[in-house]
Amino acid sequence: MASTIRRLSLPSHPDWSTPVAENDTTSDADLTVKQQREKRRAEKVAALKKKQEREKRNRMIGIVAASMAGLLIVGTLVTIVVTSATPPRDPAAIEIEGLQTFDSLEAVHVQSAVEYTMTPPAGGPHNPSWLNCGIYEQEVPAEYAVHSLEHGAVWVTYDPELVSGGDLDALRRAMPSTYIILSPFSGLPAPVVASAWGSQVALDGVDDPRLNDFIVKFRLSPDAPEPGALCSQSLDGPGKIS
Numbered sequence: 001m002a003s004t005i006r007r008l009s010l011p012s013h014p015d016w017s018t019p020v021a022e023n024d025t026t027s028d029a030d031l032t033v034k035q036q037r038e039k040r041r042a043e044k045v046a047a048l049k050k051k052q053e054r055e056k057r058n059r060m061i062g063i064v065a066a067s068m069a070g071l072l073i074v075g076t077l078v079t080i081v082v083t084s085a086t087p088p089r090d091p092a093a094i095e096i097e098g099l100q101t102f103d104s105l106e107a108v109h110v111q112s113a114v115e116y117t118m119t120p121p122a123g124g125p126h127n128p129s130w131l132n133c134g135i136y137e138q139e140v141p142a143e144y145a146v147h148s149l150e151h152g153a154v155w156v157t158y159d160p161e162l163v164s165g166g167d168l169d170a171l172r173r174a175m176p177s178t179y180i181i182l183s184p185f186s187g188l189p190a191p192v193v194a195s196a197w198g199s200q201v202a203l204d205g206v207d208d209p210r211l212n213d214f215i216v217k218f219r220l221s222p223d224a225p226e227p228g229a230l231c232s233q234s235l236d237g238p239g240k241i242s
Helices: 033-084 142-150 165-173 210-218
Strands: 154-158 180-184 192-196 199-203
Touching (some): 142 154, 199 210
Antiparallel strands (some): 192 199
């Protein structure tokens, strides 16, 4: 009996040079070793690209956020500077309730004691030497202090029986560093009295807001006979502490 020869149909040889696409869903079992390597490399490249794109996006978000924060900070600082900047007060425009003024005061030098018509004195004849400005804890010679008023100083006096302790400390802290005299004075008509050449105000206490107004208005005032002349390098009165 004649034998029957059967021809087997073999699958064609795979194309070893065909690369694997990035989105190829072929299972690894159907791929050659080379194709498996190509597939893994493509997957790594795709993952790396996604990571780089994500990092780039995050960097852009960070840059934008930092820029916005910087602009917000700058805007806040500008607002604070603009809103907190207080223009200097015009001394001439300051009105002080209860202010007394004295005209025709003689700015002459005398060696003798002077009987002043106001307490404390706010101008008039005075000693040729002026009192060095500063804070005193004892009463000072009026004739010397008046000479300092001639130079544009403000003399703040207080009743030592009414102002002491914390009130006195607060009063001392409120004094400017120059062209100011602070000293006790017996027999004042008020707890505190502020005097300048030709002007004076009686104050209710150390926290009376008129005190600061008076100092701003009259310290180094052009109405003084010799504003800006020395308020130092002369005579220290008793009890000077600063």
